[in-house]
Amino acid sequence: MREAREAVRFLVQEVYKDPQSGLSELQAHLARRMAQKFRLKMPYELRILFCKKCKAYSPPIFGKTIRIRKGRIIFTCLRCGKKYRLFYKDVNRSSADRPYSP
Numbered sequence: 001m002r003e004a005r006e007a008v009r010f011l012v013q014e015v016y017k018d019p020q021s022g023l024s025e026l027q028a029h030l031a032r033r034m035a036q037k038f039r040l041k042m043p044y045e046l047r048i049l050f051c052k053k054c055k056a057y058s059p060p061i062f063g064k065t066i067r068i069r070k071g072r073i074i075f076t077c078l079r080c081g082k083k084y085r086l087f088y089k090d091v092n093r094s095s096a097d098r099p100y101s102p
Contacts, residue, residue, distance in 0.1 A: 001038060001040075004034055004035075004037075004038040004040060005038075005040055007031075007034060008031045008034050008035050008040060008042075008043070008046070009043065011027045011028070011030055011031035011034075012028075012031055012043060012045050012046050014027050015027050015028045015031070015049065015059075016045070019049075019059035019060075019061065019062060020059070020062050024059070025057045028046070028049050028050070028057050029057065031046055032046060032050065048060060048075075051063075051064070051077040051079065051080060051082055052082065052084055053077065053080050053082035054077065054079055054080040054082070056077070056079045056080070058077055058078065058079065060075070063077070063078055063079070064076055064077050064078055065078065071087060071088065071089070072085045072086060072087045072088065073085065073086040073088065
């Protein structure tokens with residue numbers, strides 16, 4: 001189990017070194033298959049490499065568009081067109097910027 005987790009982590013690091021190469025696609029698929037086979041929770045860095053609908057390899061810069069809106073990041077897969085959102089707290093906004101609510 002421990003070796004599989006370390007192997008998945010190593011493969012994810014290798015994918016991020018050159019995400020556009022064909023080797024990185026193979027490494028990402030291998031890391032995903034290993035995580036599934038050994039029933040490991042896939043790290044976030046690995047989950048964002050694949051589309052949630054078509055399961056295609058799509059690195060954030062080359063395989064999907066990224067839009068940043070108020071409080072969320074919107075990813076759009078370039079193969080199937082699926083949009084999904086990642087919500088976050090906007091830490092740059094101070095309390096003075098927020099509208100008054102009693």
